[in-house]
Amino acid sequence: MNYIKNNKESGKRMTNFEMIENYVAKYDDGWCANWNDPHQNKYYLYYCHKTDVWNVGCSNIVQSDKVYMSREMAYDIMALLNDVEGRR
Numbered sequence: 756m757n758y759i760k761n762n763k764e765s766g767k768r769m770t771n772f773e774m775i776e777n778y779v780a781k782y783d784d785g786w787c788a789n790w791n792d793p794h795q796n797k798y799y800l801y802y803c804h805k806t807d808v809w810n811v812g813c814s815n816i817v818q819s820d821k822v823y824m825s826r827e828m829a830y831d832i833m834a835l836l837n838d839v840e841g842r843r
Contacts, residue, residue, distance in 0.1 A: 775800055775822045778832060786825035790817060798829035800836070809836040 769777070787796050796813045799821040803810055811829045814821070824832075 761764045771802065772820070772822060775832060779822055779824050781830060784825055784827070784828055786828065796826065797823040798826050799823055800829060800833055809833045 789795050793815050795815070797815060799814065799818075800809055800814050801814050801821075802808075809832075811826075811833050812821075813826075814823075
């Protein structure tokens with residue numbers, strides 16, 4: 756699970772969106788957003804500049820600037836990002 760750390764250290768110029776999108780694709784847990792189901796929560800990550808940490812958000816509407824994933828994956832990636840950045 757050092758994918759995010761390795762990308763940060765490799766010197767690649769990936770955006771956070773690309774890094775998260777690639778991680779979700781690489782470690783696919785089988786979850787698929789069903790936009791016809793308003794009761795299915797769709798999770799994404801966002802960075803809070805005020806607190807300087809990554810957080811998990813939840814939405815039931817499509818927003819093009821988000822990478823949607825399962826709850827479990829969102830919390831796993833959040834922990835990795837916050838750990839890599841030395842925030843937690």
